[in-house]
Structure formats: C-alpha cells, structure tokens
Amino acid sequence: MREQILAELMKSRTRWLPYVLLAVLLLGAGVQVWLFGYTMWWSLRNEADPQLRSDLPELIRGFALPWALPALLDAGQFWGSMIVGVFIASGIATEYNWGTARQAISRGQSRNQWLTMKLLGLALFCAILLLAALAFGVVSMLWTSSLAGYAITLDPPGAAHMTVFDVAIVILRAGFGVLPYALLAFAITVIGRSTALGSTGIILFVIIEGTLNSIFGALGGTWADIRTFSIEHNVSSLLAANRVDDGQYLSIAFRESPRASELPDPWVAFFVLCAWCVALLVVTYYVFNRRDLRLGTGE
C-alpha cells in the first residue's frame, strides 16, 4: 500500500496543475490576510472619522490571531473545496484518458484498490497543498500582527483562551468541510470520466447550492428546513463552531459569515456530512465496479 501511494504521489508531484492551484491558494491566503486584513486596517488606522474608526476592530480580525485563523479557514474551506475538486477531477479523468486506469487494472490491481489508492494519494497531496497555504497564511498573520504592533497570542483580551489543541480542532473542522466536496468531485469524475465535467460540476454545485440555501433561508419555514440536508449548511455549522467570538469576520468566501444560532449542532452537522461522504463513496465504488473499461474508446 505504501508503494502504491508513493506511486500516486509521484504521478501528482510531477504535474504542473497542483502548482498552479497552490499558487491560487497562496494568493487567496495573501489576499485574505494582507489585503482584507492588514492593508485595510492600515489605511484606516489614523482615520479621524469615528464612523470609519468603528470598523477597526473588525479589520483587526482579518490578520490578528486568534480571530484571523477561523476567517482564513472559512475562506480556505470555500475556495479550497473547489480547488481540491478541480485537482481530483483532473487526477482521475486523466488516468481514464491516458489509458493508465485500465492498464493498472489489467496488471492485477483490483478496481477497489485502484480507486482507493487514487483517493488516498490525491487526498494526501491535497492536504499538503492546503496545509502549505495555511502555513503561508499563518506566517502572514504573524508578520502583519508584528507590523501592526499587536501581541501575537492565542489568549487575546475579550475572547476565550485557545490552546494548541483547540487550534488543531479548528483546522480539522475546516478540513472536514472540504471532504464532502472532494468526494463529490471524485464521484462526478469517476462516473462522468471527464475533467471538465468534474471541475465544472463541483464549482457549479458550490455556487448553486449556496444560492439555493440563501433563497430557502429567505423563504423561511419548511423551505429553510431543506437546508438541513445540504452540504454547505452543515459545513457552515462546523465553521461557526470555529469562531472565537460573535463579532463580524472578514472572509473572502462568497457566503455570509456563519452564525451558530441559525445552524445545526456541530455534531449533527458532522454526522450529516459523514452520511454524505459514505453515500458518495458507495455510489462511486458501485459504478466503477460495474463499469466496462472498453479499449479504444478513450476510457
């Protein structure tokens, strides 16, 4: 198994796509911390207008720990889900197109083994990309906090103390929020056998799901309850649990800042998302095991 995962990593690390996607993630982290956080704070810090100065505490949350961490993870989960989806779609569909999927199976690898190794290899590589972007974001936070003269601490005045364990949980919650979208991209691509279908499918899903949830929320009543079954609504619950306090957060995710009072309990959300993951895996493995991998058809 170790050798097979190493083979998957070897295939991924020599492609150019992950590095382009990493650049996008780093750019996103930079925009979140430097542009939305530090630069806006810096431009208003000496502002005489009290109305504008009232925004400063909110802006500080964009780059100063511990608030900036959930904000960055919120943005990372939103954009990261789509970026991971694109990478997974490409990783799977290209193996169909190159004929290497059927070559692997013709060499005695079982279909379940092939799918599992692809999934684990791609997941590991995606985790590395996301953690690299997170590390860049955290380093940026430390730097901007230092430039702004703020204390670098996980125990800020007016907010609950955070331990390193809390930080790990915060990161895991956001990471888990990426998983259902990654598995959805995986399912769409395995079934559709196309990078374009997998990539556009996951991006459209995120956009349409978010739009529908906003509409259902506005309609209220039973309509609003439908959101309970959506991935986004439950991911929002996990991200809301990450928040350090109830103040406004600046995030480059195209959705409202999640507020715990409007969302399901994080544990309920966790199990709903687990159900989504299991369902997507079952469908993917079932279809792939029953499918003919015909020669000479680009499969």
Add this chain to the structure above:
Amino acid sequence: MSIGATTPASGDVVLRTVGLTKRYGSRLALDGLDIEVTRGRVYGFLGPNGSGKTTTIALALGLISPTAGHVEILGLDTRTHRAQALRGVGATLEGQAYFPHLSARDNLRVWARIGADTTEQRIDEVIERVGLASRARDKVRNFSLGMKQRLAVAAAIMHEPEMVILDEPTNGLDPAGIREFRELIRELAAGGTTVFVSSHILSEVEQMCDDVAILKSGRLITQGPVETLVGASARASSVLLRTTDDESAISVLQARPGVVAVRREDGRLVVEAPQEQTAAQAAAISRALAERQIWLTELRPQENNLEDFFMEITGEGADAAAGADANA
C-alpha cells in the same frame, strides 16, 4: 465453419476461454468463444476490424465483464482469482497507456510500485532491451508512436510474466522496428514466455506465430498451428513466370491439362494449378514452352500463405491487403 483446425494440446494451457460471450445492447460482440493458448507458443489472434479481438483481450484482462462464459489464465478462473491470475500476465493495450508527463524510466517505476515486483536493475534491463536506453530520461509526451509502443512492451515484460498479451503491438513501428519487435517476441518465446498477439498484419503474424486463431463477427472460425492451417488451404497454388513471348505462352499454357487459369499480373504470367501439382506443373511448363521456342526468363512457384488462407475463410480482403502493404 472449421478449416484444417487442430486443437492445441491441452496439457499446459495458459489461457483458455470457455463459451466467452459479450453483448453490447443488441450487438453480439463475441459469441461463445473457445480458445486455448499453450505454454511457450506464440499465438496469433487474427480477424477483421470489429471481429472481437480487442473485446476478447479486454475480457481476459478483466476490463469488461462477460455476458456469458469465462476466462482461465494460468489455470485460474478469472471470475474468482482475477488479480492473482493477472500478476502472471503482461499486456499492451490498444491506444495509449502511459503517463505523458513522466520519463520512460519513471513510467516503469510507477508500474513497478503498483504491482510488479521489479528492481531498478530490471527496469534498466527492459529499457535496454526495447531500445529506449538513450531516451530513458525523456518525457514520454515527446516520444514518437513507435517509441511509445516500445515503452508499452517494456512495461508488459518488466515483471517477467508467464504470458504476454499484445494488442496490435506493431502499430506505428517502422520496418526496422517491426523486425526488432519480431525478434523480441521470438526471444520471449524461446525463454518460455507465452505470447498472445492480436494483429491484422497477416505477413507479420505468419512470420512470428506458431499458432493462430481467426475470428469473424465475434465467432471463432478456426485455430491451430500456422503451417497446418496454411497447408490445408483449398486454394490453388500458382507458378509465376516471365517469358520472351507472353501471348504465345498464354495459348500454350491454357491448353495444358491441370492448369486452372492463366492471367497477367504485374508484368508476369500467373499459372494456377491444384496445390499438389505445382512442382510438376513448373517442370511441364518449362518443357512445353521450350518446345515452342518460348524462353523463360523467370519461373517461380508461389506458395500458399496465411493471407490467402485468411481471405479464403473470412472473405475479407481489405484488411489483409492493408496489412501486407503496411509491412512491405
């Protein structure tokens, strides 16, 4: 229909299909195929386009599921022991099957990690053997079609399988490459590896295969040793000749007993006679023409070959001709 077919000795069968059938919707791609490939032989799998060759290979490799029947590889039923059976097999498949962004050596390293129990030394050996040593570090996307075919063969043989399945392996190879490839196949067979090769290039198959099976419209028409099948052809043999006076020669030859037909072809006269009379006809023709003061400048018996046999039993010509041209 079965012409001159003999069943291979079943003592050491490495690939057997039993009533193998595949249906795509209403189209029957393969209809109850029963073939046996014996150890150490080079087995040619012939048939016109769409006859079911690639479907058979895909079924044997577990890429598609049979509608009925099953495949046994190395004595193992692939319905229950697919992975175990396929570890003893190397295969090149129709179309591409490589990682274009990796070098030739890294492609083989990936396959080594995925399933083949292969050392770096063995990877170097197979790269050398298929003639890619000087390009081993180059990205495969920059390779010619022929080089990609060589890489596919390297991947197929790197784990020293008991049987190699090759689907149209010489597509894209130049004449020198085809010759080298033929030698490689003979070397593999000499080393005890069974080779199953699907091709539509009949002259190539005739030169490198011990046994052949011929498919048409998803059905096995015949299988057996090449020599036996070709020898059993009902087609008349021919004598090719050039003379100093073709017009007079035609009159003389048409009057001879045992001559089936005389025609002009590529500046020569072609005299057709029943196969068993070919040698006798050559001597008689020589004598009869000399008596009429018509002198021979060339006299050559033309033997039956696999292409003739194939065309005779399948009624196909285009594929065979194309194959012969490609190999010329």
